[in-house]
Amino acid sequence: MKTSELDYELPDELIAQHPLEPRDRSRLLVYDRASGDVRHRSFSDLPGELPAGALVVVNDTRVVPARLRVERPGGGAAELLLLERRHGAVWEALARPSRRLRPGQRLGGAELLETLGGGRWLVRLEGEPAGETPLPPYIREPLADPGRYQTVYARDAGSAAAPTAGLHFTPELLALLDTERVTLHVGLDTFRPVTADHLSGHPLHGERYRVSAGAWERIRAARRVVAVGTTTVRVVETLARGGPLEGRTELFVTPGFEPLRVDHLLTNFHLPRTTLLALVMAFAGVEQTRELYRLAVSERYRFYSFGDAMLVL
DSSP states (O other), X not given: XXXXXXXXOOOGGGBOOSOOSSGGGSEEEEEOTTTOOEEEEEGGGHHHHSOTTEEEEEEOEEEOXXXXXXXXXXXXXXXXXXXXXXXXXXXXXXXXXXXXXXXXXXXXXXXXXXXXXXXXXXXXXXXSOOSBXXXXXXXXXXXXXXXXXXXXXXXXXXXXXXXXXXXXXXXXXXXXXXXXXXXXXXXXXXXXXXXXXXXXXXXXXXXXXXXXXXXXXXXXXXXEEEEESHHHHHHHHHHHTTOOSEEEEOOOOXXXXXXXXXXXXXXXXXXXXXXXXXXXXXXXXXXXXXXXXXXXXXXXOOBSXXXXXXXXX
């Protein structure tokens, strides 16, 4: 698939700059693949849109305060974005300006150990992360409550970005659903744009996941599985293909992919030229996804992390 097929036009004013209150006030575009029907709903209507007996699977990762604003030796601003804890106090991080940094330098409470290429470094951190909420660069307004970039069921800290499809849930809405948890810590692969001309040329670095034996038994036996977010899809489909209950997944879901266990997808509207959009196209179809995105733009849906949601039935 050519990467150019992941392009689409989006007016800047449709990029959501803040979350709605309450969380489930966001809009929900429902696409029924069997009938071709499209419905415009509220996220609070989700229980009535799901098939009977559906198990809703969520990613319970928690975002760490991963953006560290520091000063280079000799002066000058620098920034570290912690991507993943490797072991103990050693993290993988994105650093900028990377070309001016050298192994052995100290940036605030972090020591640069080794460059990994592409702006990535291994760093040794003093203590636990104590930076800012790592909001995406397209969100230009400050976030009054950092907790709004966490799902209400976030539990296991380790992500550099939120699994944003889950941001719409309230405790009251969750109580109406049959749910199960998996954990995937969101790292570089989830939000890095595709720069290769073809998707096949896009390298994956993998992301850590963990699923309990009991959770996997429920997911495997469920009548229908609704994956909340692209990260949940990657975990469930990794296990469905014989993956271990804990490890790293490099599963790349692109058009032509045949899901073995995920039946329905609940997701936000994603950036162009990303693997996330390619995954949505794998479920909804390439041309149909383009049409749904054009419809969402014309209907003034809100896009990206704090935007609205889409349910693919």
